[in-house]
Amino acid sequence: MEEVKVIGFWTSPYVYRVTWALKLKGVEYEYQEEDIWNKSDLLLQYNPVHKKVPVFVHGGKTIVESGIILEYIDETWLQNPLVPTDPHARAMARFWIKFVGDKMQNFIGFYKRAGEEQIKAVKEAQEYLKILEDHGPEEKKFFDGDNIGMTDLSMGWLAFWLEAMEEASGVQVLEANSFPRLHAWIRNFKQVPVIKENHPDQTRLVAYFKRLREMFTKQATT
Numbered sequence: 001m002e003e004v005k006v007i008g009f010w011t012s013p014y015v016y017r018v019t020w021a022l023k024l025k026g027v028e029y030e031y032q033e034e035d036i037w038n039k040s041d042l043l044l045q046y047n048p049v050h051k052k053v054p055v056f057v058h059g060g061k062t063i064v065e066s067g068i069i070l071e072y073i074d075e076t077w078l079q080n081p082l083v084p085t086d087p088h089a090r091a092m093a094r095f096w097i098k099f100v101g102d103k104m105q106n107f108i109g110f111y112k113r114a115g116e117e118q119i120k121a122v123k124e125a126q127e128y129l130k131i132l133e134d135h136g137p138e139e140k141k142f143f144d145g146d147n148i149g150m151t152d153l154s155m156g157w158l159a160f161w162l163e164a165m166e167e168a169s170g171v172q173v174l175e176a177n178s179f180p181r182l183h184a185w186i187r188n189f190k191q192v193p194v195i196k197e198n199h200p201d202q203t204r205l206v207a208y209f210k211r212l213r214e215m216f217t218k219q220a221t222t
Contacts, residue, residue, distance in 0.1 A: 002059035003028040007043060007140040009036045010200060011208055013157035014066040015054040021070050021151050023194045067097060070150050093144055097154045098136070103128050104153075110173060111165040111209065112216040117173065125173050127184065136181045139144040141188045148192050160199050170210035196211045 004022070006029055008015030022029050034043050035052050038069060046055045047064045056069040058076070062067050074082045085089050100107075106128050110121035128192055132155075137143055143151040158174070176183050189195055 002141050005032060005057040005058065007032045007046065007057070008053045009032050009034050010034075012053055013061070013206060014162050015215075016036060016199065017066055017153040018054045018069050018073070020072045020156065020194055021082060023198060024080050024093060024148065025072065025073060026079065026083070027073070027077055043133075044076040067101065067154070070153065074150065080119070082144075082153070084144055089144075093149065093151045096132075096143065096151050100132075100155055108162070109214060109222065110171060111169050114217045118121055118169070122171055122173055126178070129174060129179060133181050134181045136183050137188075138181060142185065152189060154186075155191065156195070158182065159189050159195070160202065160205065164202060164205040166208045168213050 004019055004027060006015065008031065010033065019031065034040060036053060043055065043149050044051055046057070046062045050064060054066055054069060055064055056072070063072050067182065083093055107125050110118050113121045140146050142148050143155065162174055171220060174182060
């Protein structure tokens with residue numbers, strides 16, 4: 001079997017979506033932790049363009065960018081497919097994955113701001129979350145149907161990272177009464193064994209985001 005390696009950083013939801021996909025496929029891999037604040041020569045060698053994690057190595061060949069890595073994993077290991085077989089459903093899955101990726105800073109901007117700017121950013125985040133709420137799972141458990149799929153993995157940050165950012169920022173963005181579908185999806189997502197057994201420690205994650213938030217807000221006032 002050819003070597004499979006993931007180079008990542010423990011707080012990254014982009015890294016987790018890759019490792020979740022591998023575990024759902026039953027693919028064994030080696031994980032190497034990277035210090036993104038003091039980037040190694042190996043990371044710069046594997047990803048000289050963006051210099052970011054995750055980096056995926058398969059049989060000596062390197063792939064970067066989590067969305068591209070997910071597609072590669074799904075096309076290489078055909079068991080437990082991560083995208084719908086129906087062409088329209090598959091196209092819609094790609095649409096929502098791209099939507100969330102393109103609007104990520106709009107979703108989490110509140111975490112980097114304070115005062116009036118934070119209030120505005122919370123409202124903006126809720127506007128985009130309302131779009132996901134209105135088009136999210138209603139009769140099915142997941143965005144991609146009855147089984148967890150690539151869209152769900154790409155939105156996994158909602159289940160753990162957003163909550164940690166809310167706590168670190170002292171605000172509530174994803175309110176249960178306003179977003180019942182998304183809260184139901186989060187409950188279903190967290191119950192999937194692969195997800196339940198593999199996610200960052202919430203206490204440690206909140207502490208990390210508190211430190212980052214202090215840095216962001218200090219920069220904004222200088």
